Amino acid sequence: MLEIETLRDTAQRARAAATVLATLGTDVRDAILFDLSERLRARAGAVLEANASDVADAESSGMEEAMIDRLRLTPERLSGIASDVRRIVDLPDPVGEEFDARILPNGLRLSRRRVPLGVIGVIYESRPNVTIDVSALCLKSGNAVILRGGKEARRSNESLARLVQDALSAHGVTPDAVQMVHDPDRRRIGEMVRMRGEIDLIVPRGGATLIEYVRENAQVPVVAGGLGVCHTYVHGDADLAMALDIVDNAKTRRPSVCNTLDTVLVHVSVAGSFLPQLARRWAGPPVEIRGCDRTIDILRENNAPGPWRPAEPDDFGREFLALRAAVKVVDSLPEAIEHIRKYGSGHSEAIVTDGYQAATDFVNAIDAAAVYVNASTGFTDGAEFGLGAEIGISTQKFHARGPLGLRELTSYKWVGLGTGQIRP
Amino acid sequence: MLEIETLRDTAQRARAAATVLATLGTDVRDAILFDLSERLRARAGAVLEANASDVADAESSGMEEAMIDRLRLTPERLSGIASDVRRIVDLPDPVGEEFDARILPNGLRLSRRRVPLGVIGVIYESRPNVTIDVSALCLKSGNAVILRGGKEARRSNESLARLVQDALSAHGVTPDAVQMVHDPDRRRIGEMVRMRGEIDLIVPRGGATLIEYVRENAQVPVVAGGLGVCHTYVHGDADLAMALDIVDNAKTRRPSVCNTLDTVLVHVSVAGSFLPQLARRWAGPPVEIRGCDRTIDILRENNAPGPWRPAEPDDFGREFLALRAAVKVVDSLPEAIEHIRKYGSGHSEAIVTDGYQAATDFVNAIDAAAVYVNASTGFTDGAEFGLGAEIGISTQKFHARGPLGLRELTSYKWVGLGTGQIRP
Numbered sequence: 001m002l003e004i005e006t007l008r009d010t011a012q013r014a015r016a017a018a019t020v021l022a023t024l025g026t027d028v029r030d031a032i033l034f035d036l037s038e039r040l041r042a043r044a045g046a047v048l049e050a051n052a053s054d055v056a057d058a059e060s061s062g063m064e065e066a067m068i069d070r071l072r073l074t075p076e077r078l079s080g081i082a083s084d085v086r087r088i089v090d091l092p093d094p095v096g097e098e099f100d101a102r103i104l105p106n107g108l109r110l111s112r113r114r115v116p117l118g119v120i121g122v123i124y125e126s127r128p129n130v131t132i133d134v135s136a137l138c139l140k141s142g143n144a145v146i147l148r149g150g151k152e153a154r155r156s157n158e159s160l161a162r163l164v165q166d167a168l169s170a171h172g173v174t175p176d177a178v179q180m181v182h183d184p185d186r187r188r189i190g191e192m193v194r195m196r197g198e199i200d201l202i203v204p205r206g207g208a209t210l211i212e213y214v215r216e217n218a219q220v221p222v223v224a225g226g227l228g229v230c231h232t233y234v235h236g237d238a239d240l241a242m243a244l245d246i247v248d249n250a251k252t253r254r255p256s257v258c259n260t261l262d263t264v265l266v267h268v269s270v271a272g273s274f275l276p277q278l279a280r281r282w283a284g285p286p287v288e289i290r291g292c293d294r295t296i297d298i299l300r301e302n303n304a305p306g307p308w309r310p311a312e313p314d315d316f317g318r319e320f321l322a323l324r325a326a327v328k329v330v331d332s333l334p335e336a337i338e339h340i341r342k343y344g345s346g347h348s349e350a351i352v353t354d355g356y357q358a359a360t361d362f363v364n365a366i367d368a369a370a371v372y373v374n375a376s377t378g379f380t381d382g383a384e385f386g387l388g389a390e391i392g393i394s395t396q397k398f399h400a401r402g403p404l405g406l407r408e409l410t411s412y413k414w415v416g417l418g419t420g421q422i423r424p
Numbered sequence: 425m426l427e428i429e430t431l432r433d434t435a436q437r438a439r440a441a442a443t444v445l446a447t448l449g450t451d452v453r454d455a456i457l458f459d460l461s462e463r464l465r466a467r468a469g470a471v472l473e474a475n476a477s478d479v480a481d482a483e484s485s486g487m488e489e490a491m492i493d494r495l496r497l498t499p500e501r502l503s504g505i506a507s508d509v510r511r512i513v514d515l516p517d518p519v520g521e522e523f524d525a526r527i528l529p530n531g532l533r534l535s536r537r538r539v540p541l542g543v544i545g546v547i548y549e550s551r552p553n554v555t556i557d558v559s560a561l562c563l564k565s566g567n568a569v570i571l572r573g574g575k576e577a578r579r580s581n582e583s584l585a586r587l588v589q590d591a592l593s594a595h596g597v598t599p600d601a602v603q604m605v606h607d608p609d610r611r612r613i614g615e616m617v618r619m620r621g622e623i624d625l626i627v628p629r630g631g632a633t634l635i636e637y638v639r640e641n642a643q644v645p646v647v648a649g650g651l652g653v654c655h656t657y658v659h660g661d662a663d664l665a666m667a668l669d670i671v672d673n674a675k676t677r678r679p680s681v682c683n684t685l686d687t688v689l690v691h692v693s694v695a696g697s698f699l700p701q702l703a704r705r706w707a708g709p710p711v712e713i714r715g716c717d718r719t720i721d722i723l724r725e726n727n728a729p730g731p732w733r734p735a736e737p738d739d740f741g742r743e744f745l746a747l748r749a750a751v752k753v754v755d756s757l758p759e760a761i762e763h764i765r766k767y768g769s770g771h772s773e774a775i776v777t778d779g780y781q782a783a784t785d786f787v788n789a790i791d792a793a794a795v796y797v798n799a800s801t802g803f804t805d806g807a808e809f810g811l812g813a814e815i816g817i818s819t820q821k822f823h824a825r826g827p828l829g830l831r832e833l834t835s836y837k838w839v840g841l842g843t844g845q846i847r848p
Contacts, residue, residue, distance in 0.1 A: 242844040381847075398624070
């Protein structure tokens with residue numbers, strides 16, 4: 001849609017739209033999203049047709065099947081996207097919430113009021129559902145958004161973005177609130193991330209290469225997830241049945257996502273009992289164990305079923321994104337903590353223990369977006385955390401950490417209501 | 425102290441120190457700061473001597489007197505710095521505060537716990553008091569800090585940083601928690617702001633050139649103030665005596681700071697009455713009025729005392745930092761809002777009105793760090809807002825807006841306390 005315009009024009013129109021959105025009532029924003037969810041069902045045919053063209057091109061270009069699957073929309077997937085939008089409608093509005101309100105000694109009533117960030121730039125790859133997800137989250141939180149999707153999903157994204165723009169127009173709101181940028185050669189990513197003052201936040205959603213590129217080149221603030229190298233430590237006093245369930249769940253529930261377990265640490269006092277049980281559990285899916293020397297010795301002595309093999313030096317600190325886990329025997333809780341400090345990526349870490357002191361020490365010592373006692377790292381997710389939906393999971397400390405929900409797409413302004421106060 | 429070491433070594437030692445600080449109890453951090461305040465008094469002589477050498481060099485190099493005054497320490501100023509540290513001791517500890525705590529439907533107890541950001545880099549210019557201010561704020565909030573001060577204050581800063589390091593050592597904490605970087609040629613600023621992953625936050629404190637350089641080159645997140653182009657709008661129904669006090673206070677209390685009024689907007693219905701009164705009030709200090717055509721006409725017709733003259737085109741949107749103000753007559757509240765949107769810098773904006781609807785509309789429409797009704801913009805300040813102390817005032821929306829107190833030097837981690845929960 002915007003091929004002949006400059007990105008600067010797009011951003012200026014987004015800014016004007018953001019000013020409108022910032023003062024729209026919750027009712028109008030919710031009505032637009034409700035309307036969008038209806039349009040996703042009513043106009044599914046057109047979207048699926050556009051998607052079929054993208055998929056056909058991808059197939060004839062020889063794209064691998066896993067990638068094509070990410071690109072493909074089906075009636076069921078589209079219906080799921082529409083339901084997700086409905087769920088976002090039902091979330092509480094973060095905008096306008098006031099907090100830290102108080103009356104100062106001089107009578108000035110001071111509070112912080114949540115306001116939208118303004119203009120958010122989202123850079124993503126082939127999944128067309130992101131077009132709707134991020135549009136809905138941004139509109140719900142009163143932000144304008146500039147979408148830069150992957151070129152292989154161009155027709156799908158255009159057709160979805162048009163539904164959003166139609167829903168905006170139907171409620172008298174400028175369609176500039178959600179704009180799509182086409183970028184056959186990735187040049188515009190570099191431009192977008194440098195538009196300081198014009199774009200307020202960049203959210204890259206995609207692989208490590210994209211995120212690294214954005215982080216290296218951005219002058220605009222960025223919130224992004226990164227590697228999720230997640231550990232679960234089984235302490236000497238753990239309930240081993242619980243530990244087995246937690247470790248297995250953290251690894252096998254969805255191996256391709258960032259909150260998945262990569263390394264199991266096991267206290268030496270229970271390693272002889274726990275590791276053969278784990279090998280038996282993981283003979284099934286199967287999950288390949290890459291063990292430290294002591295792990296391999298225990299598995300060998302117990303004739304534990306495979307697959308297992310000695311760990312390579314870089315298996316610790318690696319995000320496998322596959323049915324594979326590094327396993328290490330440690331002599332103490334401090335050694336486990338030290339290992340996680342060295343190899344963890346600050347995403348999600350867990351301990352399984354029945355010890356109050358051990359649990360407390362672990363939670364205090366580990367510096368990660370999410371730290372768990374006796375629970376699966378798989379819970380690190382906006383919906384699970386009760387945030388309703390998320391635009392990503394941040395492993396950075398600045399602005400927001402962990403799942404990025406609606407509140408994390410806002411800022412605040414200080415509001416001072418006085419009766420003539422002047423400062424001495 | 426660190427001339428032969430690389431900045432990377434400094435940052436690595438700061439990271440190790442940050443890990444220690446993050447788990448220190450409030451009592452230890454407070455004891456270090458209390459000790460520091462005592463040392464500032466007990467060892468004032470050595471600090472003043474080091475400062476005298478810096479001042480002597482500055483004088484012989486022909487530095488202008490205003491700059492030398494910023495550099496100069498006196499027994500009174502040093503005592504004031506020590507008192508400021510004592511006040512920081514008395515502030516509540518932001519670290520460890522838990523919020524959003526709840527038990528999820530599956531029984532997992534989830535909360536957000538405030539944690540230090542980690543390693544903070546502060547880049548500042550000639551005022552040596554910043555060395556103590558930022559060290560105290562960072563230590564109180566559990567952060568390690570790397571200080572890069574101006575070379576003209578080198579001996580003063582070294583002598584002050586040594587007091588901090590001595591206080592750390594006296595309580596068994598590594599002096600790497602507060603390190604000073606020397607940088608005769610500014611080269612290290614460029615290095616510091618690119619140390620992503622090694623430094624967690626950069627706070628530039630200084631003039632517009634420094635802040636712009638940092639923003640342009642930073643890969644590390646930055647929190648900085650910027651221009652404060654502040655407006656006060658006198659609506660048609662304002663109590664004019666109140667308006668006069670508020671406008672005068674906002675302009676004349678401290679003309680050199682960023683929350684100071686730059687432009688007065690006056691509704692046409694009260695301009696004929698208000699502007700001559702303002703000119704009489706400002707004949708005293710004196711404050712130069714740079715008026716729009718209608719303002720000048722009114723002042724001329726009323727034989728109002730000077731100094732006043734027609735505004736230059738760029739007087740609107742200018743941060744004067746002097747006893748000078750732009751004045752414009754507007755026809756309506758929407759025109760005032762539009763003017764502020766166009767020319768404001770998002771710092772502090774005020775309306776004087778007795779109208780409920782006008783006050784509400786102004787607060788809703790204006791997007792700035794602080795928005796006031798019937799109060800002076802001079803209140804935008806950490807101490808006035810009850811934050812106790814501030815490391816700066818942010819005009820950005822990301823992470824923190826307005827005065828940056830202790831809480832704004834923290835992040836949080838999600839803590840999930842379970843009893844064996846796994847994710848379906």
